[in-house]
Amino acid sequence: MSEVRREGETIVLPGLVSAHSHAFQRGLRGRTHALARAGEGSFWSWRGLMYRFAAGLDPESIFALSRLAFRELARNGVTAVGEFHYVQHQPDGTPYDDRVVLAESVIRAAREVGIRITLLRVLYARGGWGRPLEPTQKRFVDGDVRDALADVDELRKRFAGDEGVRFGLAPHSVRAVPVEWLRAARDYCDEHGLPLHAHVAEQRRELAECLAEHGKRPVELLADEGILSERFVAVHATHLRPHEARLLGDSFACLCRTTERDLGDGSPDVQQLRDAGVRLCVGVDSHARSDALEELRAVELDERVRAEGRALAADGTALLEAGTNLGSAAIGQANDGDEVVLDANDASLLGAPDSGPALTDAVVFGADARAIREVRVAGESVSLEPTTEERDAFDAAVAQLTR
Template sequence: MSDITVYQPDFLYVGGRLIEGLALAVGAEGRVVDASSVPTGASVVRLPGRALLPGLVNGHSHAFQRLIRGRTEYVVSGREADDFWSWREAMYRAAEALGPEDVYVASRQVFVEMALAGITTVGEFHYIHHQHDGTPYADRNVLAHAVIRAARDAGLRICLLRVGYARAGFQVAANPRQRRFIDPDVDTFLASAESLAREVGDDAAVSVGLAPHSVRAVTKDWLSAVSKVRGFPVHMHVAEQPKEIEACLAEHGRRPVELLSDLGLLTPGFAAVHGVHLTDEEVAMLGTAHATVCACPSTERNLGDGIVPADALAKAGASISLGSDSQALVDLLDEARQLEGHLRLARLRRAVLDPGGGEVSGLAARLLGMATVEGARSLGLSSGTLEPGALADFFTVDVGHPSLVGASPSSLLAS
C-alpha cells in the first residue's frame, strides 16, 4: 500500500452523487485506483469538512483576454449599439502589446485564478503567434510555449489549441491588428502545430489540438486540409455571430455547420465553440456526428451573442462542454448555472436540462458532467471523472460554507 495515497473527505463524488464514507485511492502514477472505504495500511490524507469532486475542465479559454476584464463595460457616446465587434477592437489592442514574457505573466495570472476555482485542465485557444510587426519569431512556437509554461507553473494540465488564422474575412480588407495571428498558408499552420506536439511530447500534462479560428478567418482549402489530419482534437468558433453566418452564405452558399459537414470535419473529435445561431438542421448534424458544442455562457451573455440551444443539442446527440472564453468570469460551476439559467429564460420553464428520473441531484450531476468529463472528452483526455484508471485530478469544496447551510446529502450537489 506504500505507493497508494488515500484521500478521505466527508463526501466523495461517485456515480453522479456525493456519498459519505468513501475515500479515493490514488496510485503513484497519479491515476485513480478505486473509490471505497479506507484500506488498511494506506497513507491517508484526511479532508474533514470537505466534498471531493473531479477537477473541472475548461474547454475554451483565451488567457490574455483576462487583461481587459472590466475595461469594456461601458458605452461610448454615439456607439450605443456596441456589440461583439466593438469589443473585439479592444481585445486586439491588448494583443498588440504583449511580448513573450507578458504572455506568460498574463496567462499565469488567469491560470492561477482557474486553479483556485477548481479547474484542473484548460483548453487554451491560442492565436497570438508572431512579433508585434507580424514577423514570425525564430521559434514559431515561442508564445505557445510561454502559455504552456504558465499553465504548468499554475498546476494545470493544458491542451494548447493552436489557432490557424488566414485572413480578416471574406472580401474584408486586411486588419493590421490581426498581423500577429495570421500564418501565410495552411501548411505553415499545420507544421507549427505538429512541431509543437513533438516539442511537448515528454510532458504527459500537455497536449496539442488544431483550431482553425472560424469560417470567416480561414478558407475552404484550409478546412479541407485540416479535415485530413488525424491525431488531434479540432476546435473552432462556430455560429457565434449572425454576421459570420451571412459571410459564410455569401462565400460558400452554406451555413457554417453545413460547410463543416460537407468537408467531413464533424466528428466526435470536433468541438464547435459557441454554436449560438443554429438551425434545426445544423443541430441535427452536430448531434448525428456526436460532436461537442462548447458553451461559454458568461462570455455569450457579456458580449450579447445569444443563447446556446443546449437542450436541443443534447437531445440530438451532441456533447456539451463549458468554457470561460474571454475571462469575464472564471467560475465553471457558474458557467453551468448560467447555461441552465439562460435556457429557463428562453423556454419560460424550470430545470430545462434535467435528465428526468426524479433525482434531486440529477440536473446538477448533468451540468457537472459538462464541466468535467465532456470537456475532457472534447480535448481528447481521460480526465473529468474519478473512475478507476482516470487521471486523479480533483478539487474540494468546504461543505461548512454559509452558502451550503441546510443542504442535505441528497441536495448538496445542487446547492
C-alpha cells in the same frame, strides 16, 4: 458518470474543465464596458478593443497574463484548460526566431500553476471572405497552412514528455479560413487523433458571410467537408437551426455563457442541442468571469430565461458531467486524480442533502467558489493563491498593454 461525495466535513467533486479559453484576455476584465456606455457597444467594437490589447503582447506579458488567469481558474476548481491560442507572430506578422515562443509561454504558464493544458493551435488566414486583413490581425495569420501544422509538430515534440500537455487544432472560424485550410486541419487531426475546435455560429454576421461565400450555413459547410466528428468541438453554437443541431450529432458544443452574456451573443437552444445528442462542455472564453461553477449553472439557468420556464434541459448531474468528463474528452485530456474539495460548512452549502443527485444539484446550482479548499491535479495539490511575483508581473503586463 461524474459523482459528488461527502468526506467528513468536505464535499469532493471531480476536477472541472474549461474547454475554451483565451487566457491573455484576462487582462481586459472590466475594461471593455465604456464603449457600451457610450452607445457603441457590440461584439465587433469589443473585438476592436481586444485586438489593440493583443497587438502589444510579447512572450513575457502573455506569460504573466496567462499565469494569473490560470491561477484564478485553479482557485475556482479548474484542473484542465483548452487554450484557443491565436496570437502566434510578431505584431507586423513576422514570425519570431523561435516560431512557437508565444504558444510555449502560455503552456509554461499553465504548467507552472499546475493545471493541465491542451493548446489548441489556431489557424487564421484572412480577415473574412473578401475582407482585407486588419493591421492588428497580422500576427494571427500564417501564409501557408503547412507552416501552422509544422508548428504543431514542433510543439508536440517539445512537450512529448509532459502528460499534462496535449494539443489540438482550431481553425478560428469559417470566416477566418478558406475551405482548403479546414480540410488540412481535418486531415491532420484524423491522422494524429487530435481534437479539432472552431468558433461556430457565435454571431449573426458570421452566418450572413458564410451564406454569401458558400451558399451554406456554417454547420452545413462543416458537415459537407467532413469536419464534424466525435473529436470536433463547436464553440458557442449559438445561432443554430434544428437541422444544424442534428448535423452536429456526436460532436461537442462548448457553451461559454459568462462570455456570451458579456458580449450579447445570444442564447443557444440548449434543449435542442441535448435532444440532438450533442455533448455539452463549457469554457470561460474571455475570462470576463472565471467561475467554473457559474459557467456550468448558467447553461441551465440561461436556458430557463430563454425558454421562459423551469425547463430543466440539464440537471446538476448532467451539468457536472459537461464540466468534467465531457470537458476532458473535448480537449483530449486525462483527468485521473483531478479533484476539487469544498468545505461542507461553507455558508453556501449548509443544508445540502447528504448524497445522490440532490447533493450534486446543491453543489452545481448553489455552491460558492469561495467554498473550494483544495484542488488536486493528478493527485497533487495546486497552490490556489497568486504569489506576489505573479500579481506584480500581471499588473505590469496590464499597465504596459493599456498604456
